[in-house]
Amino acid sequence: MVQHVASQKKLCTVGTQLSMKTLCPYYKSTGTQTTMLYPDIGVGQSIPLLSSTPIKRPNKRSRLELEEEEEEEEDPSGASSSMNVEEPMDSTYDPADTVTTLTEPTDVKFESSKPVHKTATYIVYENCLLQLFEQCPVCQRVTNVQKKVFGTFLSVEQRCPHCDFFRKWSSQPIIQSTPAGNLQLSVALYANGASFFKVKRIFQAMKLKMIHYTTFRVHARRYIQPAIVHSWRTAQDGMMQQLRQQQNIVLGGDMRADSPGHSAKFGSYSVMDLRNNTIIDLQLVQSNEVGGSNNMEKEGLRRSLDLLRAHGVTFDSIVTDRHPQIQKYLREANITQYYDxxxxxxxxxxxxxxxxxxxxxxxxxxxxxxxxxxxxxxxxxxxxxxxxxxxxxxxxxxxxxxxxxxxxxxxxxxxxxxxxxxxxxxxxxxxxxxxxxxxxxxxxxxxxxxEKLSPHHQTSSLEAFHHVILRFVPKNVVFSFLGMLCRLYLAALHFNENAGRPQATTAAGEQLFKVVFPKYKKGQCSAKPVKVEPTFQYVDNLLELIFENVVVDPTPYMDDIVKISIPEDLTSQFDKPDKQEVINSYVSRFNQGQV
Known part of the structure; x- marks a missing residue:
């Protein structure tokens, strides 16, 4: 039986625990008695918002400090009022420097035992949501409402000045002092290869609250990247175990650079099992590791073959392009090479x-x-x-x-x-x-x-994989070494999951085709089979791994990150100039004066 809160003839106060990590100076809220840090929030349980009996809507709006709301809307800088606490942005934040203690352990799952990351979410307008807090459920009078915003997280405090009724409501569950929605948004962005800033502009156009980029980077560094590396290493170990027991293995190898010509900073060498079109290894090489971008392809192949030997994998031949350094290396290593x-x-x-x-x-x-x-x-x-x-x-x-x-x-x-x-x-x-x-x-x-043409297997699937990489690592965006590596692993997980997609069929069982006009055919058309829609199970697996394991204890997953050898940045060999001197020496090419 559901009992309405108003039927209780006594004041109702719900104890809460709120812990938010922020870069602001530490301060305490007298209403909740919590320490506010950045960017994680810890909240206790709240009482239900809706009741089983109808409540008459008051004639006037609740006291929500309308003046402060209007000031916030008129501020072009987007600064928040005291009623809307937003996350600050500071790249110097390190979550390891702060400690958040919850007085009560927070359960990751709802009462229905449904995982947080599998729960449906909705877009709710603020004025519609605040209507639920306008009236006191005890005395039916107008209440005071205060809201706090942290990224996608909303906390609403309702206090009745007449009967001292108080309750706090949170818009999303809290996992280890981190709002589930903020973390889930970061994982969804990263795992699907989306651009944070493009999604941010979409959110701004819809007036949707968005996490700051600093928060996204904190989530990536602490949870997402360790989970991606762990997922790839686990999948790769499984593939290596199967390859050790197989024979007649034919490999395909090719390199992709992050920019054309001799200006490339990163080169990613991909090795594929051409029998089933599966990526079995990826090696990321930075140009200053090998003395220039011309030597990255040979180094990437060498690292991949060393890894295969370490796992006890033997193969018959490898199909590559006609790179001169690759030809010489494979000839000296007595490895059979074919050309695509x-x-x-x-x-x-x-x-x-x-x-x-x-x-x-x-x-x-x-x-x-x-x-x-x-x-x-x-x-x-x-x-x-x-x-x-x-x-x-x-x-x-x-x-x-x-x-x-x-x-x-x-x-x-x-x-x-x-x-x-x-x-x-x-x-x-x-x-x-x-x-x-x-x-x-x-x-x-x-x-x-x-004479060395490949008789059966070609590297066309590797070229298709390089096209998939563009979805996760576009060439017009600069990434760090670890960020580039993790996105390459995501591309490999996506490609391997969808490598064997069958051809789509109609309801009658007929195979589907589409007519395409390739540029190289100069107006001539050809039929192309239509495959079934791709799946994204690896994204669900990452969400499950992060929410159920990594967030609870990230230490074991950070070990794989520590083992990665990250080279020094290209500018590390140069002296860093004084910023003000560079600014003072700036002269536009159109204002250099007469020669």
Missing amino acids: VWHIEKGVSKRLLKIAQNKDSEKLQKWYRSIKNHIYWTAASSSSGPERVAKWTSILNHIQDMHTHDDPIFPQCLHPQRNTTDKSKWLRAGTTAFSRLEKILRNKRILKDV
Whole structure:
């Protein structure tokens, strides 16, 4: 049976404990007798807001210090009044410097035993919410209401000046002195690769309360990053354990830089199991670790292979691009290396297009697509290097309408013999077009690379993974070393979870396709299979890990962070100038005076 508070013929006072970490000077609230620190809040239990019996709404609004509210709205700087306590921003805050003690332990879960991070949340307007506090549930008179705001957290104190009724209400649960909504927002932002400042602008447009960036960084440093590193290491250990028991493993490796050219600061080397398109290792290399951005790819591969050896994983071969340092390193390590077909085809196609633009070589435009397809057929249908070279050079006879060849490894074309009526498409030996084509296809480097074409597995899935990385680590945003590494781990967790997505089907069971117009096809369209929607179970797993384990005791998870070797920043080798001197020496390029 539900009993209304107004039916109790005595004053009702609910004891509370409030502990908020802030960078402000320490102060005490006489109403709650708490120490306020930044940025975490501890609150005790509160009595229910709503009752089972209707309450008549008063004729006038509760005493909420309207003058102070109006001043807050008119302040363009966004400063809060004494009734709205906002989090300050200070990058020097370290939660380890403060200690928050709760007089009573706070349960992470509701009475319904539903986890906090799985509870539905809603957008509630302030004027609608404060209507619930306008009337005293005991004497039915107008009450005084005071509210405090800390990020997304709202605390409302209701006090009746007539019967001394008092109660405190909190908008969200408290976990280890941290508002659950503030922490959950930080985790959701970080785990989904969203931009804090873009989300902040969205919140500002909707007048939604938002945590400060300092709070977000504190949550990331204390809870989110340790949880991400732990999740990746756990998933990686499971993959390594399975790979130790397998044979015929084919790896794929490639590097992605955070900026093009020789100005890259970070290079992330990814190693994939090409049999199931799963990322098994990521190595982040900073340019000053290896003497320049040119050496980052080799160092990333070396670290990955050392890690595989340490876990007892053996593999048959590795598919990469044609990076000269990678070629030399794998040759000296006696590791079988294959080249990705697309990288070679791209180089050959560019040269073919260039010579086909000449008037005396226009016939090559008719053979452009056939030569591109011939590269892939050569790689897929050959079992040895010499066979690949023989099939590759056979195209020079084929375009002359000659389908038998001198090489005994591939003596004749495999297609059926047929007579053609269009003799204008064939090339003749000695012509300018044929000579230019022969010079490209018989180039010594091309023949050497064709011999090492990958017969089955390619690195196209690695290129797709690099596209996924852009969602978590966009190239126009600067990240710290640890921030970059954690976001790379998130991209790998997302990619591995959705690597084997099947093709979507209609209600009738028919496979779905969409028509696309790729830029490289210059107006021609092609069909592309539509896959089922991706899943984000790794985000739910991170939320569960953080709320149920990391927040309770972050020490074990910080051990993995401590083991990460973080290099010095690029500017550490330079002397830091005085800021005021730099400002005084600033001169606009348009105001430098006459020379």
